[in-house]
Amino acid sequence: MVLWFTENHSPTVRFSVKLEKQLFSGSSDFQKIEVFQTEEFGKILALDGLIMVTEKDEFIYHDMITHVPMATNPNIKKVLVIGAGDGGTIRELTRYDSIEQIDMVEIDELVVDVCKEYLPQTASKLDDPRVNLFFEDGLRYVRSKENEYDLIIVDSTDPFGPGEGLFTKEFYGNCYKALTDDGILVNQHESPFYEEDAAGMKKAHQRIIGYFPICHVYQVHIPTYPSGHWLFGFASKKYHPINDLDADSWNKLGIQTKYYNTDIHVGSFALPNYVKEQLKDVE
Amino acid sequence: MVLWFTENHSPTVRFSVKLEKQLFSGSSDFQKIEVFQTEEFGKILALDGLIMVTEKDEFIYHDMITHVPMATNPNIKKVLVIGAGDGGTIRELTRYDSIEQIDMVEIDELVVDVCKEYLPQTASKLDDPRVNLFFEDGLRYVRSKENEYDLIIVDSTDPFGPGEGLFTKEFYGNCYKALTDDGILVNQHESPFYEEDAAGMKKAHQRIIGYFPICHVYQVHIPTYPSGHWLFGFASKKYHPINDLDADSWNKLGIQTKYYNTDIHVGSFALPNYVKEQLKDVE
Amino acid sequence: MVLWFTENHSPTVRFSVKLEKQLFSGSSDFQKIEVFQTEEFGKILALDGLIMVTEKDEFIYHDMITHVPMATNPNIKKVLVIGAGDGGTIRELTRYDSIEQIDMVEIDELVVDVCKEYLPQTASKLDDPRVNLFFEDGLRYVRSKENEYDLIIVDSTDPFGPGEGLFTKEFYGNCYKALTDDGILVNQHESPFYEEDAAGMKKAHQRIIGYFPICHVYQVHIPTYPSGHWLFGFASKKYHPINDLDADSWNKLGIQTKYYNTDIHVGSFALPNYVKEQLKDVE
Amino acid sequence: MVLWFTENHSPTVRFSVKLEKQLFSGSSDFQKIEVFQTEEFGKILALDGLIMVTEKDEFIYHDMITHVPMATNPNIKKVLVIGAGDGGTIRELTRYDSIEQIDMVEIDELVVDVCKEYLPQTASKLDDPRVNLFFEDGLRYVRSKENEYDLIIVDSTDPFGPGEGLFTKEFYGNCYKALTDDGILVNQHESPFYEEDAAGMKKAHQRIIGYFPICHVYQVHIPTYPSGHWLFGFASKKYHPINDLDADSWNKLGIQTKYYNTDIHVGSFALPNYVKEQLKDVE
Known part of the structure; x- marks a missing residue:
């Protein structure tokens, strides 16, 4: 016998992971939160039954959501991170001495508490003095901000449940307003492969291009997400993201990474034709 | 109730697909061959219980194993394909008028028969007059060849079972010998993520670099393969593969593709640091 | 990897069997019909995704639906069987030389055709000269019959889908009318354990006791049915069923059985308290 | 997604239960101990990945292991229970005012601690003043006992792992010696259906009949055990067990039960022919 965690990648496709143990299970006002111990992936954080973070491959997501914008504009000083309750994005950002302030807005305080206890691998830098934690709705938080941030990272859950408001037109408009003239937005952009994910990706892309003059999508390999083919939206x-990349500068920083490098920075913006067509459909 | 096909991606990770129907099940001298009808992926070909081809995403594999070498050297005239019983690689190769001869060596005739009947999507061009089918062991076939082929594509199953011999040192040495001075070898290279796949990938890389002066690895997103992160070895x-790419020439050919384009050709050679380190380990 | 058949025993309980092969899959006007080859159970017949018959344990069901009434009244000459497309009930009945006529009414001819081809173990006696096959709705068939049968066996699927009409008040009333004064009705009665099955069982019992002066429920162990705890209704x-059992007579017949014997005939009418209470609820 | 507990009923048959939560997971010196919350079965106790007790159907096992011997000999005063860490057998025994002493020998103290905390439904009477708990190996405990107990109940796990010693010849011999001349032994006897269980059942039966003049096997329906068809051995x-049953006396006690009654007491000793043959094989 065994204990298995099963996630539906599509209505007829299942991904199952054998568990050693359930470490935590609880419900906040927003979602069900679970932490599992596994042999293959180490600890896993699941929200509403979907894998968010695994110790084995979280570095991929966090490298690519963070270092791509940071290498594009090394002068980023003030960052807003929306979502990101596991702390992994914050951990990567705190590696830049040049960053002066990181405001993190996470709707669900319990996610942060649970990650501090069970996932120190990602939640290790939430007490960095530059980090300010706000436990509130990102959609509302960003409404009142104007010309404040050099970078906004939307590190959200899927566009249903608590993350839903973060995929709206209003939200991206407010992000635009909250950014300085140098501002960059990076958005967790779902996946092109399974139907529901692709719909989320197209919706996000369509809404972002309504505001930003420069919009590009880049891709990563995240084995524990549905299809393993994941996208981020870069808007600025x-x-x-390529022409302004100063690879030498970034490489001189000496930041050791397991996924990101300045070659894959460029390479990840080269998309398959079928993804380009999905994006064109909504442009 | 339902019928599910389950593949172990690692000893503790399972990928399951709901079936509408089993279309074929049989055993050859070499392996168990099954064809399934599914809602999500259309038809699936499985060999010894591992997904080889699905109608939904086979274009990714076949685009990237074929067009990368063909765009690098447009003067390829004579091609040897080893394995590839489903016919997808042949289908892509036959789109090049410049190719004069394609020798395909597949150990298992039953795979070809089954694909002709159940997977016309991939097996549609096996009767192209330029194609010669040999049902024999690729390892043995290539031994006697010298300075004959401009391109060898090793489109094999995993490095256990019938595909095992195709991952040996002897085999790659014979491939080198069988190639002309302009020769390129492209090898199905497994995946960097799960342990067993990564071992296969490192073994293949180690053996190939012992013969070829130019060796690079490139990556693709294949959602139905373990981890979705798949690699090919380019040896020449x-x-x-990048410096000699003549993108304009290739684009002028007007070959319509759903995954490949000359940007992703280049982009796919930019590898994550952790993969580069795995390769460095055996160099 | 493997191929698994999965049946939901309740919304949160699954029973899964590893398959060697799907032997048949088709749809009639009434239902989906599948036959599988398995290691544990031999061949399995599934209708609309529910296991109906397995070669390993079908003897239990067919013994107990047949020999209990036959041992209670050895003078049964004319039998009506409703449903029973797999042929197993007919096979058992044909072992009695005393039976002169068996009318079998199965709504779905394709079930019979499939079982003749794939399940000769159960469908072996459908060509006995005493057997008349009618492919029509049992509910309708029985309407016009009066004082004709000594025994009616309702060997139906579950009380939803094509078997639904066989669980109605009208149907049992017509069965009563179709029986002679000596008549016995045996009804496939579902199970007391999982909620939906128990609801079917109570409904059947409630309707039958409205017509018959003698009503008893007996139980069997059928491992491949949900919970393994299965019931039959005996109405007469x-x-x-106990007082009139002439064990000696039956034993003299020399019918070899793997489950039934005259002790378990009696023993199976002793029900657990919780089942007795379920029955009392509707009496 | 969801969390599923999966138990292999045979190498190719799986029983899976959707979990709401893992309540406890730990390892003692003897086994892995887990407690789950489920919708269908309430709480489940699993030892080494096998379901031992569920809140929904534990009454069946505990009724039948206890009331059958108690109704056969109402003068039982001193009882030895081996295993039974969940407390359910003790709970049923304590309902008899006539019992003066219950010695319970459980090898694994952690099982008892966990059940006290998570399964008060079964572990509710372990502090009855007549109950003495011994945390030691039942095999060793019983060696030194002679002519002491009127009833020994062997409420063990399966005959591999910590329960293995309880299926040996030596053990049953010592049980015989430890019993008074009136003594009865009731043994958890596995199941006749799946191969491995049937082997355990035959082994136990063979060893017990070597010592006791009166040996009978009785059956129960336990839906959460493999096949749902479970057996107990009655040796005396x-x-x-039938001739000496004084049904009236037992019924006068007024013990309310959900499964047991004096009719099913008798009925459960009527076994299917195939089980009788399995037993005959080793007699």
Whole structure:
């Protein structure tokens, strides 16, 4: 016998992971939160039954959501992170001495508490003095901000449940307003492969291009997410993610990474034709 | 109730697909061959219980194993394909008028028969007049060849079972010998993520670099393969897969593809640091 | 990897069997019909995704639906069987030389055709000269019959889908009318354990006791049915299943059985208290 | 997604239960101990990944292991229970005012601690003043006992792992010696259906009949055990489980039960022919 965690990647496709143990199970006002111990992936954080983070491959997501914008504009000083309750994105951002302030807005305080206890691998830098934690709705938080941030990272859950508001037109409009003229937005962009994920991706892309002059999508390999093919949206007022990349500068910083490098930075913006067509459909 | 096909991606990770129907099940001298009808992926071909081809995403594999070498050297005239019983690689190769001869060596005739009947999507071009089918062991076939092929594509199953011999040192040495001075070898290279796959990948890389002066690995997103992160090995006597790419020439051919384009050709050679380190380990 | 058949025993309980092969899959006007080859159970017949018959344990069901009434009244000459497309009940009945006529009414001819081809173990006696096959709705068939049968066996699927009409008040009333004064009705009675099955069982019992003066429920162990705890309803105009059992007579017949014997005939009418209470609820 | 507990009923048959939560997971010196919350069965106790007790159907096992011997000999005063860490057998025994002493020998103290905390439904009477708990190996405990107990109940796990010693010849011999001349032994006897269980059942039966003049096997429906068809062995020096049953006396006690009654007491000793043959094989 055994204990298995099963996630539906599509209505007829299941991904199952054998568990050693359930470490935590609880419900906040927003979602069901679970932490599992597994042999293959180490600890897993699941929200509403979907894998969010695993110790084995979280580095991929967090590298690529963080270092791509940071290498594009090394002068980023003030960052807003929305979602990201596991702390992994914050951990990567705190590696840049040049960053002066990180405001993190997570709707669900319990996610942060649970990750502090069970996932120190990602939640290790939430007490960095530059980090301010706000436990509130990101959609509402960003409404009142204007010309404040050099970078906004939307590190959200899927576009249903608590993350739903973060995929709306209003939200991206407010993000645009909250950014400085140098501002960059990076958005967790779902996946092109399974139907429901692709719908989320197209919706996000369509809404972002309504505001930002520069919009590009880049891809990563995240084995524990549905299809393993995951996308991020890069939107910006001024900086182009490839033309403005100063690879030498970034490499001089000496930040050791397991996934990101300045070659894959460029390479990840080259998309398969079928993904380009999905994006074109909504442009 | 339902019927599910379950593949172990690792000893503790399972990938399951709901079936509408089993279309074929039989055993050859070499392996168990099954074809399933599914809602999500259309038809699936499984060999010894491992998904080889699905109608939904086979284009990714076949695009990337074929067009990368063909765009690197447009003068390829004579091609040897080892394995590839489903016919997808042949289908892509036959789109090049410039190719004069394609020798395909598949150990298992039953795979070809089954694919002709159940998977016309991939097996549609096996009767192209340029194609010669040999049902024999690729390892043995290639032994006697010398300076004959401009391109060898090793489109094998995993490095256990019938595909095992195709991952040996002897085999790659014979491939080198069978290639002309312009020759390119492209090898199905397994995956960097799960332990057993990564071992296969490292073994293949280690053996190939012992013969070829130019060796690079490139990656693709194949959602129905374990982890979705798949690799190909590009080895060559003369041509560099990026420096020698003549994108304009290839684009002028007007070959419509759903995954490949000349940008992703380049982008796919940019590897994550952790994969680069795995390769370095055996170099 | 493997192929698994999965049946939901309740919304949160699954029973899964590893398959060697799908032997048949088709749809009639009434239901989906599948036959599988398995290591544990031999061949399995599934209707609409529910296991109906397995070669390993079908003898239990067919012994107990047949020999209990036959041993209670050895003078049964004319039998009506409703449902029973797999042929197992007919096979057992044909072992009695005393039976002169068996009318079998099965709504779905394809079930019979499939069982003749794939399940000769159960469908072996459908061509006995005493057997008349009618492919029509049992509910309708029985309407016009009066004082004709000594025994009616309702060997139906579950009380939803094509078997639904066989669980109605009208149907049991017509069965009563179709029986002679000596008549016995045996009804496939579902199970007391999982909620939905128990509801079917109570409904059947409630409707039958409205017509028959003698009504008793007996139980069997059928490992491949949900919970393994299965019930039959014995209803009769005159014969009492225990008081009128003539064990010696039956034993003299020399019928070899793997489950039934005259001790378990009696023992199976002793029900657990919780089942007695379920029955009392509707009496 | 969801969390599923999966138990292999045979190498190719799986029984899976959707979990709401893992309540406890730990390892003692003897086994892995887990407690789950489920919708269908309430709480489940699993030892080494096998379901031992569920809140929904534990009454069946505990009724039948206890009331059958108690109704056969109402003068039982001193009882030895081996295993039974969940407390359910003790709970039933304590309902008899006539019992003066219950010695319970459980090898694994952690099982008892866990059940006290998570399964008060079964573990509710372990502090009855007549109950003495011994945390030691039942095999060793019983060696030194002679002519002491009127009833020994072997409420063990399966005959591999910590329960293995309880299926040996030596053990049953010592049980015989430890019993008074009126003594009865009731043994958890596995199941006749799946191969491995049937082997355990035959082994136990073979060893017990070597010592006791009166040996009978009785059956119950336990839906959460493999096949749902479970057996107990009744062995005795003097009392016959049916001939000596004084149903009236037992019924006068007014013990309310959900499964047991004096009819099913008798009925459960009527076994299917195939089980009788399995037993005959080793007699």
